[in-house]
Every structure is written in C-alpha cells, then in structure tokens.
Amino acid sequence: DGGITQSPKYLFRKEGQNVTLSCEQNLNHDAMYWYRQDPGQGLRLIYYSQIVNDFQKGDIAEGYSVSREKKESFPLTVTSAQKNPTAFYLCASSKEAASKEQYFGPGTRLTVT
Amino acid sequence: QKEVEQNSGPLSVPEGAIASLNCTYSDRGSQSFFWYRQYSGKSPELIMSIYSNGDKEDGRFTAQLNKASQYVSLLIRDSQPSDSATYLCAVNEDTGRRALTFGSGTRLQVQP
Numbered sequence: 624d625g626g627i628t629q630s631p632k633y634l635f636r637k638e639g640q641n642v643t644l645s646c647e648q649n650l651n652h653d654a655m656y657w658y659r660q661d662p663g664q665g666l667r668l669i670y671y672s673q674i675v676n677d678f679q680k681g682d683i684a685e686g687y688s689v690s691r692e693k694k695e696s697f698p699l700t701v702t703s704a705q706k707n708p709t710a711f712y713l714c715a716s717s718k719e720a721a722s723k724e725q726y727f728g729p730g731t732r733l734t735v736t
Numbered sequence: 737q738k739e740v741e742q743n744s745g746p747l748s749v750p751e752g753a754i755a756s757l758n759c760t761y762s763d764r765g766s767q768s769f770f771w772y773r774q775y776s777g778k779s780p781e782l783i784m785s786i787y788s789n790g791d792k793e794d795g796r797f798t799a800q801l802n803k804a805s806q807y808v809s810l811l812i813r814d815s816q817p818s819d820s821a822t823y824l825c826a827v828n829e830d831t832g833r834r835a836l837t838f839g840s841g842t843r844l845q846v847q848p
Contacts, residue, residue, distance in 0.1 A: 656835060663744075665824060665840035666780070673834055681835065713779055723768060725826075725836060727779040 626650070627728035629714050634733045636708075644699045644731045646714035655697035656715040656725065659683060666713065672697055701733065708735045740827050742839035750847050755812040757842050759825030762806070768828035769801055769808045770836065775821045784810060815846045 627648045636642045646655065654673050658666040668681030672691040686705025691697050697716075701708045711732050715725040739762045749755045757771075768787055772780035786792045786799040786808065798811040808827075812819055822841040829837055 654834065658838075663840075666838040668835050668837075671835045679834075723828075724770065724782055724785055726782060727772075730779045 627714060627716055627726060629712075629728040629731050631731060632729065634731055636733070636735050638735055639703045640735075641700055641702050642708075642733065642735075644701065644712055644714075644733070646697045646699065646728060647695055648697075648716045648728075649695060650716060650718070650726070651694070652716035652718050652726075653694070654717045654719065655691070656717075657681075657687075657689065657697070657699045658713045658715065660711040660713060660730075669699065701735075708733060740825055740837050740839040742823075742825050742842045744840060745843040746845045747842055748845045748847060749815050751815060751817060753815050755815045755819065755844055755846070757810040757812075757823050757825075757844065759808045759810075759827075759839055760806055761808070761825075761827045761829075761837075763827070763829040764803075764806060766803075766806075766827045766829050768836075769799070770826040770828075771797075771799060771808075771810045772824040772826060772838075773821045774824055774841065780824055812844075815844075817846045817848050820844055820846050 630645045656671040657669040670689040672678035688700045713730045714728045717725045741760045771784040773783050774780040784799040786801045792799045796813045800809045822843045824841045825839040826836040
C-alpha cells in the first residue's frame, strides 16, 4: 500500500524547543516538499528536495531545517528561531524533480505555546 | 515571486448545479496547472492536472486552460454536498524553481 506518511498527526511543544516532523514515502518518488498552511490561507513552500543529499530553500525557510539522507525520508525540524511555528505542516512528493503531480501526506498540526 | 490568484469565496451553489472556480497566474511561462481539493482539517487531494490549452474532462470535473489570458478554471457538474471543500489552484512556474506555487483557495459550498 503506497503512500506518504507523516507523524505525529498532532504535536504540542513549548516555546523555545526544537521539534522534528517526520515524512516518509514508499512511492519511489525523487522529489519531496514541505509546506506550511495557516488558517484560511494557501500553502507556502518551506523547503524542497529533488534528489538525495540535496535540498533548496523555499519562500519561508527561516527558522526551519531539513535533511535528505534517504530517498524515502525528508524530516523537517522547526527550530526555536521560527517566530510563529503554530501551523498545519504538509509534506508532499512527486515522481520527478520536474514537479509534475504532487501528492500530499495527511499533515501534522503543530501547536506551540 | 510570481502569483497565483483565486477568489476566496465562499462560492455557494445549489445541489445539481455547475460550480465554476477560477484562477489567474502571473508567470506567462508557466507550463503545468493543477487543481486540488481540500476538506476542512485534511490535506489537499489532487483532482485534475492540465498542461495544454483547452478543456480536459474527468467525470464530473472539467479543467479549462487559456495560456494567452493566463487563466485556468475548474467546472464541477452536478454539484453534490460532498463537493463542499476548498479548491486550490497550483502552478508550476517557469522560474527554474522545481516546485509548485499555490493560490489561497476558493471555498465551495453546495447547498442541498
């Protein structure tokens, strides 16, 4: 059963703590992406990776970090430098780095208090 | 950064009617266009992709692309209450960046 998994579904953290969101895919997709969605708004690109061991900043990369050590995995760390980390985080993947159809995981809702 | 614009809505249509959702984009070199459906609290689901001018039909959904006018639309025929969701337009811009740019979405309400 192929797909994209994100864990956990809900995450609560205290301000000042770093937190890592998991994203795994078994679709054999080359490219992976992280987006952030705030209430009533569209998706904003945080980071993306076209191949293993390579990634690029998106539009709102400040306060976030990623790694791509395996094709299947693209974890996102929300650091204490991110000023407004509370949001819905979405991971996506696409077959080719040319960014054709992207498919999304179920998302992680992060709340920082 | 180039922009993708959508009317936020809500767009309210009666059950059985045609819902028409519109999207404009600023990058004339854009090549790929997508429509995603997002139910409240859920992640986006890809429902249509279109790459060339004209219409593309899939069941009750029709995507329409007009590159000259930089306009892409989604028609939903025989709208059902289960179609009530936010519809996101996404564009692959010709900027060398290998990622999509999303509009903020149009909320559709289908009244039974």
